[in-house]
Amino acid sequence: MTLIHTFPPQPDESGRGYYRRLSSANALSSWKDLARCCGERLSFDALLAHPDHVSRSLGLEPDWCQKATVQDDLARTWRGLRRHGRDAVCVQCLRESVHLRMAWEHAYLVACPAHGVLLHDTCTACSTPLRFEREHIGFCECGFDLCASPSEPATPAQLWVSSLLATGDATVEGCGPEMERTATDVAAGLINMLCRQPDPAVEARRRNASAPSGVHELVAFLRPLEDLLANWPFNFQSHVSERLRLGPPVRRTLNGRLGTWYRQLRKLSDHEASHPFIRAVGLVAQAEFDGVLGLDATAEVINKEATSVLLMEAAKRIGVTYDSLLNHRSKGSLDCRPIKSGTNGLVYQVAVTEVEAIIEARRLWATDEVACTMLGVPPAVLGHLCDAGAVVREVRWKEDLRKGGPIELASLQRFTERLRSSTSPEQTSSKRIKLRELSARHVGDKKALTCALQAIATGALCAVKAEGFVGDYEYLWNDVAKHYARPLLDQGLTVQALSEATGYKHESISSWVSQGLLKSFDVLLRGQLCRVVTPTQFNEFRRQFVPLSDLARELGTKSSALAQKLGSIQIVGSQVLPGGERRGGLVRMADLARVAVQDQRADDANP
Known part of the structure; x- marks a missing residue:
């Protein structure tokens, strides 16, 4: 069979709604005629499970059929929260485009986030449900045009729920926390947890109890959110406070005091959507609960805004071991508050400000x-x-x-x-x-x-x-x-050792060093200041000076006698003794060379 009118699915159109719209556009009595043409069983699953076969049988583009299957597979993940037997539609959306939005198939969706009005699942004219089997999407089986139905504005809580389910985001001023990128199944679990046990004094119904089937039933089911989400987070915190007050007083953990309601919330702690509610519970518990916090899966979330944390969490933040903190507590260097745990046990809490002060100090x-x-x-x-x-x-x-x-x-x-x-x-x-x-x-x-x-x-x-x-x-x-001894001692000699090696008096060498004629290094030897002369420094000294005692020895006379015969040759570096005597005189090699040249010229002039 080849269809007369073919078209692709809308981006937000449900898989089943696409085939229903195809059937209506081609004047077929229902979607079942499409299934018959494909030679399959008369069910939506038969159409949606084999997109390639359906595209060949009906002359549709493969991508169109595949898109419808993908949309339906996504809706199937909602499991027990998918509408069956009837449609729920936004009449203002139908006025813009007559096709079934996939989000409308979710059983918890009661309002249109785009137009802020409640959905319709019954005909305004005849009050009958909008059954799947009707021929035209935009009309009731009685012939009434659904686009002519009046719209009823939705409440902020209904819009918060519907936005969260339809887009994953929820931003309603003054109602509930802001949510982003929330998975549909997580949002549904959170909504179910908040609505199943609205009265703290009444035990929750079984999770497998019948889910609301119609929009009016669902509005009644979601009614507790009108108060819980209003004036966020104060109304919700008051609700938590009441649950703590009515819970078993002998229980010393949140699991025991808040019961099933909190345990269901705790199961969602891995998802960020539950964190605003868990943090609100933690803030109330910090002020009003005398038991232990931070021992379950919600510890990481609660501790983010807690004013005090358990010693184990404090050790994790500071970067030390738990035993180390216990040791400091026993010494009195860490201020802790003891809390009863169980019958006779004790755990300790530390103020977050104290932990942060310790962390800041340790960074120094x-x-x-x-x-x-x-x-x-x-x-x-x-x-x-x-x-x-x-x-x-x-x-x-x-x-x-x-x-x-x-x-x-x-x-x-x-x-x-x-x-x-x-x-x-x-x-x-x-x-x-x-x-x-x-x-x-x-x-x-x-x-x-x-x-x-x-x-x-x-x-x-x-x-x-x-x-x-x-x-x-x-x-x-x-x-x-200059500050080292061993390397220089390996290279040179101390003044005392140089005196012993050359025969020059210690006082004379010290005088030459003090006057800067003989260079040396000042080093510490066994804690005492010591002068060391390297071979390089001593060779440089001998290239410039010759001791007067060496010249006198070569001439077979005394230094004092030789000093009187040197004439114009200057004697430097002498050490003046207390009695006026001079010792350790030096003669510049340049002066000796100058005098030798002058004597040679005189000999040449008088042969």
Whole structure:
């Protein structure tokens, strides 16, 4: 059979309504004639279960039939909440387009969210139900045009329910919470839970009790929402308060005190649609319930706005173990409120403000791992920085709940800022060393390393390259080595050792160093200041000066006698003794060379 009039389904049209509209447009007595033409059983399921076969039999586009099947499959997920035997229509929607909207098939839908009016499921003229079997969608079997029916405005609660079921969103001013992207089955479960036991003193009916079949019955079923959703959330909270008051006083959990009503709500806690109602229950329970909160599936929702939480939840938020909090409670460092649990048991609650204060205080401290990452140094160098006082470390931090680690973050920031502000970039090829490389293998003792790091921390020792992490800052090795003993001792000699090696008096060498003629490094050796002269420094000294004692020894005379014969050659570096005597004089190599050249010229002039 080929239909005369074919057309696609409307975007919001129900699957069954599409085939009924096709039947009416082609002057068939009912949708059953379409089923007969397809050679299938006389049922909607026969038409909708085989869209490809129906499209070939009736000459329809496959996509049209597939769309109708998808719409019907979605409605089938409503299970026992799908209308059977009669239609419910919005007369104002029919005036715009005569087709059956899929949302109208839901048994809980009583109003049109678009026009704010109640649906009709009976004829205004003859008061008979609008049966599925009627020939035309827009007319009753008596011939009355449904578009001529008067409209009755819907209440805010009815619009809230209908919007939630039809679109998944519900925003009605002054009525119920705002809802978004709510699944139809979740919305239906929430509505059923709120309406099945409106009176706290009356036990709820069985869940398999007969569902409302007509719009008027459904309006009566939804009537409790008129009060519960009005003036949200105060009316609903008053309802919860009454349930707490009438519940068994010996029960110390919400499950026991609120009974089946709350247990049905708790089953929906995985869905966000139930959270406004669960939070309202939690706020009332916080103020009026003397039992335990936060021990069931709704704990996560209730605790979001709770003023106090169980010790277990507090431990989770703070980031410590439950046993640790119990230990702090027993020491008196954590203020808790005991609550009876069961017959003889006790649980403890902590104020949320106290938990937040602890969390905020713990953020001011860091673990060693975090501190090393922030500075870019290995743990050993961090330990040396702490020993030097550059970074504050609390050894017994675990005894204080308000410390999240041993390292004070403020000290890390101060140390970093000082290093950044004390940089002195130098274009030099001298040997450098990075801060993260300063470890025990470079030092003679820990006191020397502490001294070097203190100089860095105070800015007395400036970085010549400050890029990346603090650990990557580079310092001149010669500046850092002044605080170290072992590396320099391996390279050079102390003043005493140099005196023994060269035969120069200790006082003379010290005088040369003090006058800047002989360069040296000041290092700490076993906690005492010590001067070390490297071979490079001593060779540089000998290239510029020769001790007067060495010249006198070569000439077989004394230093004092030789000093009187040098004439214009200047003697420098002498140490003046208390008696006026001079010791440790030096002669510049340049002066000796100048005099030698002059003598050679004189000899050449007088052969």
